[in-house]
Amino acid sequence: MARAGLPLARIAARPEPAGRSERVREIVAAGLALLAAEGADALTMRRLGDEIGIRAASLYKHLPGKPALEAALVETGLFEMGDALHAVVDAAGPADVVAALLAEYRRFALMSANLYRLATSGRIDRSLLTPGLDGWSGEPFYRATGDPWVAQALFAAAHGAVILEMDSAYSDMSDLDATWRALARAFTT
Amino acid sequence: MARAGLPLARIAARPEPAGRSERVREIVAAGLALLAAEGADALTMRRLGDEIGIRAASLYKHLPGKPALEAALVETGLFEMGDALHAVVDAAGPADVVAALLAEYRRFALMSANLYRLATSGRIDRSLLTPGLDGWSGEPFYRATGDPWVAQALFAAAHGAVILEMDSAYSDMSDLDATWRALARAFTT
DNA sequence: TTGACGTAGCTAACAGCGTTAGCCATAGTG
DNA sequence: CACTATGGCTAACGCTGTTAGCTACGTCAA
Structure with missing residues (x-):
């Protein structure tokens, strides 16, 4: 349940990304561009090799291998x-934080659809990620809702809506804006 | 918004599956089992060939190829x-239809997780499916909510929650039951 | 009965995939 | 000067989906 005084302050610290060599950064950049x-x-x-010569x-x-690259x-x-x-979430007020969060999640995911699909494909070895990254990157949903389970439900809903929009991008002409609005309404008490 | 008198009657007719030969049915069955x-x-x-000799x-x-098999x-x-x-949805009453639908969606998806992942991987050519199947199989969400956009939002939320549960199956000990309850609550006005 | 033809199996092969082994030039260091 | 680590290279392996071409069998017509 949403409490007064939202959005909440940050709690989880932004994890420190593991250091990468110049060449590795170049490879990752080329991989992102290619994807x-x-x-x-x-x-x-x-x-990918062709791309960097x-x-x-x-x-x-x-x-060490393609899974590490992914x-x-x-x-x-x-x-x-x-x-x-x-x-x-920092910039939003208590009344519109859920809608603002959903809008940004939607925008960001669709902007990098292929990367988003890879990230949620289920074959990424989570142990290869910087520890704490998953928690920190999901924290905005907790900050916006004030409740861990509502946060998870909202996150799940946002993810599902993104996938729905990606899948229906070429087949369905339904009004996804209205769907996102219905979602925001359902999670704004 | 949910109206009185739900769940709604069925509208879309169950599409007629395209006829398959005995051998094709055997192949599909073996594929399902293998997956x-x-x-x-x-x-x-x-x-798959080994499986049927x-x-x-x-x-x-x-x-014609693997995409058609998938x-x-x-x-x-x-x-x-x-x-x-x-x-x-047929069996549920207006008060608990959303919760019942979510519970069955969850149960069914997790029961056949690999097939569910394949179905939502984004690389299934929708034009190879029986026409009307997508609409008919998603109709229960409309019947449960009475509104097409709320239905889509609920469907998206259910899908996201399933993926969340699959991804955290081996890493996270969080209480997914509570997440599903939060979801049902958000969509039960 | 025989010939034709479609069905459904087979082997061999191709290009592309991730990955490994082994070789070699270069750069930096004692 | 010699040693070693680094980061390129070629060649190859086993796997993938897929195609071409061959062949045995069943059916149906003349």
């Missing part, structure tokens, strides 16, 4: 999304 | 889920 521009199927080790096998001098991409996305969502 | 038992990575054409290449005498598996799941959800 965003051409989708998950185009994100192959050979293709080395052979696929040489990537293994910098990264985790690094997701990690970048989680940091950016966490920053964006925390900032929105 | 359920060993996950998406195990669902390869060679492995033919070579992978021979599968192409019955199916669509057939998803189609089976959508029919079963649609039947289950419609039945629950």
Whole structure:
């Protein structure tokens, strides 16, 4: 249940991202660009090597494998999304924080749809992510609702709405704006 | 907003599944079993061929390719889920229809987690599915809420909660029951 | 009965995937 | 100067979905 005085203060500290070499940062940047521009199927080790001018096998001098690369991409996305969502909650007032949070979540996810899909595909090894990152990036939902279970429910609803919108992007002409409004209404008491 | 007199009657007719030969039904059944038992990575054409005693290449005498196989598996799941959800809405009263629908959706999705993941992976070609199936299998959410946008929002929320539960199955000890209760509460006015 | 034809299996092969082994040039350090 | 670590390379392995071409069998017509 939402209490007065929201949005709540930050509690979880922003985790410290693990240090990466210059080359690794270049690889991750190229991977993000490739994923965003051409989708998950185009994100192959050979293709990624081409992008930075080395052979696929040489990537293994910098990264242990493709799962680690994918985790690094997701990690970048989680940091950016966490920053964006925390900032929105900082700026919003108690009355509109849920709607503002949902709007930003929607905007951010759809803007980087391929990365979002990868992050939620269920095959990312969470243990490869910086500890505490999941909790910190999800905290805005707790700050906006004041209740951990309502926060989880709201997060789940937002995720589901994003997926719904992505899947119906080419088939359905239904009014997704109205769906998002219905969602915000359901979670604004 | 929920109106009095719910749950609503059925409107969309259950679509007629396209006819399949005996062999195709056998292949689809083996695919479902393989997917359920060993996950998406195990669902390869060679492995599937082994399962029914033919070579992978021979599968192409019955199916045009792996996307068509995956669509057939998803189609089976959508029919079963649609039947289950419609039945629950039939049996429920206006006061508890949302909670009952959510409970059945949760149960069904988690029971066939691998198939559910495949169905919502975003790479199923919707045009390979029986026309009207998507609409019919989602109709219980409209019948339970009485409003198309609330229905979509509730459907999205249910999907998100399922994914949340699957992803946190091995990492998180949080109380998902409470999350589902919060969800049902948010959509029961 | 025989010939034609479609069905449904087979083997072999191809390109692309992630990944490993082993080789070699270069840079930095004692 | 010699040693070593770094980061490239080629070649290859086993796996993937998929195609081409061959063949045995069942059915149906002349």
